[in-house]
Amino acid sequence: MSAIRFRRHAGLLVLLSAFSFQSAYAHGVVGDRFFPATITSDDPFAADELALPTVTLGNHEEDYDFEYTKSIFPHVAISFAGGYIDAHPGPDASGWDNFEITPMWQFLTDDASEFVASAALSFEIGGSGARAVADTATTYTPEILFGKGFGDLPDSMALLRPVAVTGVIGYAIPGTSTESKAVQWSGALEYSLLYLQNNVRDQGFSKFVAHLTPLVEFSMRSPTDAGGTTGTIDPGLIWSGQYVQLAAEAVIPVNHASGSNIGIVMQLHFYIDDIFPHSLGTPIFGGSH
Amino acid sequence: MKTCTLALAVAMLAAPASAHAFLDHASPAAGENFRSPPARVELHFTEALEPAFSGVTVTDDGGRDMAAGDVAVVGAEMDLPLKPLAPGRYRVSWHAVSVDTHRTEGKYNFLILPR
Numbered sequence: 001m002s003a004i005r006f007r008r009h010a011g012l013l014v015l016l017s018a019f020s021f022q023s024a025y026a027h028g029v030v031g032d033r034f035f036p037a038t039i040t041s042d043d044p045f046a047a048d049e050l051a052l053p054t055v056t057l058g059n060h061e062e063d064y065d066f067e068y069t070k071s072i073f074p075h076v077a078i079s080f081a082g083g084y085i086d087a088h089p090g091p092d093a094s095g096w097d098n099f100e101i102t103p104m105w106q107f108l109t110d111d112a113s114e115f116v117a118s119a120a121l122s123f124e125i126g127g128s129g130a131r132a133v134a135d136t137a138t139t140y141t142p143e144i145l146f147g148k149g150f151g152d153l154p155d156s157m158a159l160l161r162p163v164a165v166t167g168v169i170g171y172a173i174p175g176t177s178t179e180s181k182a183v184q185w186s187g188a189l190e191y192s193l194l195y196l197q198n199n200v201r202d203q204g205f206s207k208f209v210a211h212l213t214p215l216v217e218f219s220m221r222s223p224t225d226a227g228g229t230t231g232t233i234d235p236g237l238i239w240s241g242q243y244v245q246l247a248a249e250a251v252i253p254v255n256h257a258s259g260s261n262i263g264i265v266m267q268l269h270f271y272i273d274d275i276f277p278h279s280l281g282t283p284i285f286g287g288s289h
Numbered sequence: 290m291k292t293c294t295l296a297l298a299v300a301m302l303a304a305p306a307s308a309h310a311f312l313d314h315a316s317p318a319a320g321e322n323f324r325s326p327p328a329r330v331e332l333h334f335t336e337a338l339e340p341a342f343s344g345v346t347v348t349d350d351g352g353r354d355m356a357a358g359d360v361a362v363v364g365a366e367m368d369l370p371l372k373p374l375a376p377g378r379y380r381v382s383w384h385a386v387s388v389d390t391h392r393t394e395g396k397y398n399f400l401i402l403p404r
Contacts, residue, residue: 029309029392029393031394032394032395032396034309034311111394158320194311197319198311198312198315198319198395198397199319199395199396199397200319200320200397201319201320202314202315202318202319202320202321207313242308242309242311242335242336243308271308273391274308274309274391277308277389277390277391278389
C-alpha cells in the first residue's frame with residue numbers, strides 16, 4: 001500500500017444525522033485562529049464537514065476519495081471515509097478501497113493559546129473494499145491529533161503569529177500478523193494570510209488573497225517490524241471561503257520506496273456547519289458548544 | 290461522485306445558510322500608524338451580527354478603556370466612538386456572534402505617533 005493511499009482520508013456521505021434546531025458550532029476556530037481543513041493529514045477538529053472529492057493524481061494511480069464527518073455530541077464526531085483507486089497498469093489494480101470509520105473526541109480547546117487536541121480511533125475495515133487494491137484484514141489506529149497557532153508570540157515576532165501547526169501521531173495495528181505494525185505521523189505547517197491581514201498588519205490584500213493559506217503538509221509511515229519509512233511532503237495552497245474551501249498540493253515522495261513521481265492532490269471541502277447551521281450542521285445530541 | 294458534488298453544491302446554494310462572521314475590513318486597520326488619532330473604530334464583518342452578543346473594546350497599553358460611548362452593532366458592522374487618543378499603542382479586541390450563533394473573535398493593535 002503506497003504512502004499516498006495509506007494516508008487517504010476521504011469519506012462516504014452518510015445521511016444518518018437527525019435534524020436538530022439548535023445552534024451550530026465552529027469548524028476550525030480556536031480563539032483568534034481559523035485552521036483550514038488539511039488534506040493529506042487529518043486536522044484535530046470534530047466538526048461537521050465533507051471532503052468531496054479528494055483527487056490524487058500520480059505515482060501510477062489516480063485516487064478519488066471522500067470523507068464525511070458528523071458531530072454526534074459537541075466535540076465528538078465520527079468520520080466515514082472511502083475511495084476508489086484507479087491504478088496502472090490495467091483494471092486488475094483498480095477498485096474501491098476499504099471503508100474507514102473514525103470516532104474522534106476533541107478533548108481540549110484553549111482559545112487563549114490557540115491550542116486544540118483530539119483523540120481518535122480509526123477502523124479500516126478489512127475486506128470492505130476490492131480484493132485487488134484493499135487489505136483483507138482490519139487495521140486499528142489509535143491517534144492523537146493537535147493544532148497550535150502562534151498568535152501568542154511577542155511583538156518582536158509579530159510576523160510569525162500567522163504561523164500554525166497541526167499534527168497527528170498514530171499507531172496502526174493490522175489485524176493480521178502478515179502485515180507490520182506502523183507509526184503514522186503527519187502534520188502541516190501553515191501561514192494564514194487572513195490572520196496576518198486581520199490580527200497583525202493589514203497588507204491590503206484582496207478578499208480572495210486574504211483567504212489563502214500557504215502550507216506544507218507531510219504524511220509518513222514508519223513500520224515497526226520491518227521496512228523503512230515511507231511518505232510524502234506536500235506543499236500547496238488552501239483557499240477558505242464562507243462555505244467551502246479549495247485546496248491543491250504537490251505530492252512529493254520522500255524516498256524511492258515512497259514513489260518515483262511527483263503527484264498532485266486537489267480537494268473540494270464543504271463546511272457543513274455553515275451550510276446547514278440549524279440542521280445537518282449541528283451535533284445530533286447536545287446542540288452547540 | 291460528480292453527481293454527489295453537484296447535488297451538494299446546489300443544496301448549498303439553496304440552503305438559507307449563514308456562517309461565521311469573520312472580520313472583512315476595519316478602520317483603523319491592524320498594524321496601522323496614525324499621526325491624527327481616529328475618532329472611532331469601525332469593523333466590517335462578512336456576516337450579519339447578533340447585537341446582544343457582539344462587541345468591541347479599545348484599550349491603551351495600560352489597559353484603560355478608550356471608549357467614548359456605547360458600541361453600535363448594525364447589520365454586519367460595529368462602530369465605537371473613541372476618547373481623544375494620545376500617542377501610544379492601542380489594542381482593538383472584538384467578539385462577534387453571527388445571526389446563526391457562530392462565534393468568532395479577534396484582536397489587533399494600532400499606533401498613534403507623536404505629531
